[in-house]
Amino acid sequence: MTRIFSMLALALLAGTPVPAPAETSAGSELHSLYEKGTDFASYQRGMKKKGDIWKDAYSAAKLPPDVEYTAQRIRGQWRLLVVSEELCHDSQNTVPYLAALADSMPGLDLRIVDSKLGKSVMEARRTPDDRGATPTVVILDEHGVDSGCWIERPAALQTFYLENKHAFRNADKHDRERLETEFMSWYQRDAGATTLREVILLLDAAARGARGCSAPKTRTTSGDAGPN
Numbered sequence: 639m640t641r642i643f644s645m646l647a648l649a650l651l652a653g654t655p656v657p658a659p660a661e662t663s664a665g666s667e668l669h670s671l672y673e674k675g676t677d678f679a680s681y682q683r684g685m686k687k688k689g690d691i692w693k694d695a696y697s698a699a700k701l702p703p704d705v706e707y708t709a710q711r712i713r714g715q716w717r718l719l720v721v722s723e724e725l726c727h728d729s730q731n732t733v734p735y736l737a738a739l740a741d742s743m744p745g746l747d748l749r750i751v752d753s754k755l756g757k758s759v760m761e762a763r764r765t766p767d768d769r770g771a772t773p774t775v776v777i778l779d780e781h782g783v784d785s786g787c788w789i790e791r792p793a794a795l796q797t798f799y800l801e802n803k804h805a806f807r808n809a810d811k812h813d814r815e816r817l818e819t820e821f822m823s824w825y826q827r828d829a830g831a832t833t834l835r836e837v838i839l840l841l842d843a844a845a846r847g848a849r850g851c852s853a854p855k856t857r858t859t860s861g862d863a864g865p866n
Contacts, residue, residue: 668719675750702835715780718736718777719751720750785849
């Protein structure tokens with residue numbers, strides 16, 4: 639398990655641009671957006687269609703032992719600014735687990751904004767195929783400075799999507815349904831574990847002064863949507 643965890647850390651951080659933290663004005667904007675966000679419980683109470691899915695995922699969330707171990711050694715106060723949408727499958731299968739992580743860590747808080755309010759955050763932190771996407775997670779330090787990000791979905795599932803992107807968009811109904819079933823089955827089997835591992839590694843890196851991000855794109859052009 640330790641070897642797998644170390645390999646995951648290298649995969650997340652190696653080859654990823656690591657710019658200096660944002661200047662004060664940008665940090666102030668992120669802090670202001672964070673303050674406009676809602677906590678997970680309030681966000682869930684405001685749902686109109688898929689609240690049960692979110693509730694069930696949060697209730698079933700369990701932190702893997704390696705995530706708990708890393709969380710215990712992280713010092714300082716940290717915040718997760720999450721851009722999310724209720725109907726987004728990726729949000730449904732990742733954000734509740736991040737909320738459980740935040741609830742388990744005294745030094746971590748989480749706030750959620752929708753994609754309308756968080757559009758600029760999404761556009762500045764893009765997927766490998768150059769899309770703004772939900773969820774987009776920004777790690778903020780205690781001063782509201784950008785200290786890292788995690789974008790859309792776990793790396794293994796993002797790779798699956800990118801390798802099958804043409805089929806997702808152009809396959810016949812049967813093949814598309816097969817791919818979508820495989821996509822969602824991965825989430826069900828994983829039960830948030832990979833999302834938690836990737837994000838806790840980014841938090842650990844931020845606490846050590848190394849800004850990391852789960853996707854390299856930072857441009858602001860539009861792209862195709864994923865299988866949400």
